[in-house]
Every structure is written in C-alpha cells, then in structure tokens.
Amino acid sequence: MTTTQKQYSVGGVLLERPFKIRRLGHFGFNSDNMAQAVHFYRDLLGFWESDVLDFKGIPGLGEKLAHIEDGRGYFFTHGSDHHAFVLFPRNVMDAFVAAGGGGGGQGEVTINQITWQTGALAEVVNGARFFEEQGIGIQRVGRDMPGSNWHVYPYDPDGHINELYYGIEQIDWTRRSKPREMYYRMFHEEPSLPQMSEEAEVEQALERGIDIYSGFHGVETLPAQYDVEGVLLPRPFKITKIGPVNLFVQEMDAALNFYVNHLGFTVTEETECLGYRLYFLRSGAEHHSLALFPKPLREKLGCSSHTTSASFGVEVGSYTQLRDAVAFLKEHGVEFKELPPELHPGIDYAAYGADPDGHLIQLYYYMEQIGWSGQPRPKELRRPVAVADWPETLEPLSDTYVDQVFQGPLG
Numbered sequence: 187m188t189t190t191q192k193q194y195s196v197g198g199v200l201l202e203r204p205f206k207i208r209r210l211g212h213f214g215f216n217s218d219n220m221a222q223a224v225h226f227y228r229d230l231l232g233f234w235e236s237d238v239l240d241f242k243g244i245p246g247l248g249e250k251l252a253h254i255e256d257g258r259g260y261f262f263t264h265g266s267d268h269h270a271f272v273l274f275p276r277n278v279m280d281a282f283v284a285a286g287g288g289g290g291g292q293g294e295v296t297i298n299q300i301t302w303q304t305g306a307l308a309e310v311v312n313g314a315r316f317f318e319e320q321g322i323g324i325q326r327v328g329r330d331m332p333g334s335n336w337h338v339y340p341y342d343p344d345g346h347i348n349e350l351y352y353g354i355e356q357i358d359w360t361r362r363s364k365p366r367e368m369y370y371r372m373f374h375e376e377p378s379l380p381q382m383s384e385e386a387e388v389e390q391a392l393e394r395g396i397d398i399y400s401g402f403h404g405v406e407t408l409p410a411q412y413d414v415e416g417v418l419l420p421r422p423f424k425i426t427k428i429g430p431v432n433l434f435v436q437e438m439d440a441a442l443n444f445y446v447n448h449l450g451f452t453v454t455e456e457t458e459c460l461g462y463r464l465y466f467l468r469s470g471a472e473h474h475s476l477a478l479f480p481k482p483l484r485e486k487l488g489c490s491s492h493t494t495s496a497s498f499g500v501e502v503g504s505y506t507q508l509r510d511a512v513a514f515l516k517e518h519g520v521e522f523k524e525l526p527p528e529l530h531p532g533i534d535y536a537a538y539g540a541d542p543d544g545h546l547i548q549l550y551y552y553m554e555q556i557g558w559s560g561q562p563r564p565k566e567l568r569r570p571v572a573v574a575d576w577p578e579t580l581e582p583l584s585d586t587y588v589d590q591v592f593q594g595p596l597g
C-alpha cells in the first residue's frame with residue numbers, strides 16, 4: 187500500500203488528504219428494467235421523484251441515443267437532499283459514458299455512482315488536484331444540474347465511480363426542485379474559487395425574472411393507508427438513511443488502498459465468511475458505510491453475477507418499521523435472500539430484498555456507533571440474532587436509535 191506523507195489543511199486541521207468524507211450522500215444503479223425498477227424504488231421503497239432528466243434532450247448526446255426509445259433517468263430522495271438515489275437506464279448510460287459524460291457503468295459495474303459528501307467547495311477542488319497528483323483517474327470535475335452539487339468523480343480500481351461533492355441542493359417543504367432556468371450555473375470544468383453562495387444565486391435568479399418556484403414538483407400518488415407510529419403513509423415504513431454500500435471487488439489490496447489511503451476511510455472491522463476476508467469501513471461514527479467483499483464470494487453466496495454490488499443499504503425508522511417493511515415488500519412480490527450475519531457486523535436485524543434487476547437492497551433499522559476510541563463493540567457483547575425468528579419487540583442496546591436523526595416529517 188502507498189501512503190502520502192504530505193499534509194493538507196482542511197479547515198485548519200492538518201490531514202493526509204485535502205478533504206474529509208462526512209457521509210454517504212447518494213448512490214445509484216443503472217437498470218435494464220426501468221419501468222419495474224421505478225415502481226420498486228418509488229412505489230414500494232418510498233423514494234420520491236425530485237427530478238426526471240431526459241438524456242435524449244441533452245445537446246450533443248441526443249443524436250447518439252436516437253436508437254433508444256426512452257432516455258429518462260430518475261432522481262429520487264427520501265429527505266431534503268435533492269437526490270439520495272438515482273436510477274438511470276443502462277443502455278443510456280453506456281452511450282453517455284462512451285460520449286464522455288458522467289455516470290459509471292460498464293460490464294458488471296451496474297452502480298451508477300457512490301457519492302460522498304465533503305465539508306466545503308475547496309475540499310472538492312483540492313481533492314481533484316490530489317487525485318491527479320496520486321495518479322487516480324478522474325472522470326470529470328464541475329457542477330451538475332439537477333442537484334447543483336459541486337463534484338469530482340474518481341474511479342476505484344474496479345471501475346466504480348465515486349463522487350466527492352459539496353453543497354447538494356436542499357428540497358424544501360413544498361418538494362419543489364430548482365427550475366431549469368437556473369441551470370446556467372452549471373460547470374463543466376474546475377470552478378475558480380471563491381464562488382458565489384447559493385443564496386446569492388437565488389437573488390440573481392429573481393433579478394433575472396426567473397420563477398424560482400417553477401421547478402419539478404414531486405408528488406406522492408399512492409393512498410396513505412398505513413399508520414406509521416402515528417403518521418399515515420403509503421407504506422408501513424420510512425427510509426431514514428441510505429448506506430452502507432457493499433461491493434464485490436476483484437483485488438482486495440487495491441480496493442483497500444483506494445478507499446483507505448486515497449479516500450480516507452477507516453477499517454472498523456474484518457470478518458470472515460466461507461473462508462473469505464471481508465472489510466467494513468467508516469468515514470464517521472457509523473460502524474460502516476462501505477464494505478468490501480472478495481468477488482469469488484459472490485458466486486458462493488448465490489448473488490447475482492450481473493453486478494459488483496453486493497447490496498445497497500437503506501435504514502428504516504424503527505424495528506417495527508423493519509418488520510413491517512419486509513412483510514409489505516413480500517406482499518408485493520419482492521423476493522428476499524438470506525445472507526450470513528458475517529456480511530453485516532454492527533447491524534443486528536437485516537433483510538435483503540432483490541430489485542427487478544437482481545440488485546440486493548439491505549433493509550435494517552440499527553447500526554452500531556463508534557466512539558472516539560474507534561473500537562467496535564466486542565462480538566461477544568453483540569445481540570444474538572436468529573435469522574428466521576424475529577421477535578415482535580426487542581430489548582434496547584446502549585446505542586439503540588442513536589443514529590436515527592431523520593430531519594423533518596416522515597412524509
């Protein structure tokens with residue numbers, strides 16, 4: 187493994203790289219079954235649409251997509267970030283990448299992006315230079331719309347597109363996204379620093395006569411018929427957080443080098459499953475937001491061979507919601523797969539449902555939190571979980587609901 191000796195000031199604190207990943211911001215899949223996948227993520231899981239982008243309408247790209255009937259990609263969220271999850275057509279993304287555009291996805295890489303929030307715009311710009319110095323391939327630097335986040339896209343050794351960003355657009359209580367007339371603040375290259383604030387952008391848009399309330403308006407269309415701990419919602423649970431991202435990787439040493447030395451993740455824990463070594467990494471106080479599994483384990487576990495995604499995690503608001511979510515999804519025909527607990531240390535109850543393409547979605551309600559000393563809970567002090575027999579109620583752990591801090595109403 188290589189390490190960098192140089193130090194960088196990140197807001198006045200000296201770090202080994204000029205940025206600090208704060209959390210998983212968003213994630214995406216490329217799909218071969220868009221209609222079914224939109225139904226799965228929107229209607230069943232409850233992500234709501236925050237924007238729809240027709241790639242066929244992008245100048246310079248549309249003609250390359252003439253053979254594709256539907257070029258629409260979907261931006262979804264569960265909270266106030268403009269997007270927490272994106273779903274793009276795989277054939278469109280193949281053409282988009284071939285034309286030099288964004289969005290990962292070649293061969294088994296059906297993950298569109300793995301996107302991490304940093305703390306400032308300077309972290310993104312300096313991060314781009316850092317990756318160049320380190321010889322890390324970058325897809326591009328700039329600022330995309332929809333979403334308005336400033337970003338740099340480095341590739342991991344397996345070709346997964348990671349994104350580091352600053353300042354994603356926040357959706358307010360009216361669920362209205364930024365109007366397209368404000369997209370003139372898009373950047374296709376590294377921005378000079380400093381840039382004007384978003385507040386100044388809104389003032390400028392008003393001065394230009396732009397109707398700032400004319401953007402995409404996400405609307406829930408399904409009946410609110412489930413009492414979720416006192417609030418009526420269209421499904422008996424609410425996604426309150428995204429992640430972890432669990433990957434199958436070709437070469438573990440190369441992947442660890444990228445995520446630990448270049449992106450700055452910390453290994454929280456290693457486990458073993460069927461003779462393979464698994465690594466669980468964090469950027470903050472969570473037990474893990476990223477896990478790396480050796481690719482041969484994919485076949486041993488009977489996971490779909492079409493993707494390097496082992497699973498994408500979504501946390502729901504409570505244990506009751508987790509039980510109800512599994513029952514609701516099964517009622518709606520979602521198939522679940524049993525996977526060994528070695529794949530989710532730090533999570534007690536987890537269930538893995540398959541999306542229409544065969545990507546596994548890891549549902550859970552609790553993740554162990556790591557204190558200042560960086561030590562996970564010893565295995566013998568963890569809650570024993572019977573895979574097939576989930577009780578109706580649980581005794582609390584020392585950190586039960588500590589990570590459940592969803593902002594705003596559940597729906």
Ligand SMILES: [Fe+2]
Binds near residue numbers: 299301349
């Ligand atoms: Fe992104």
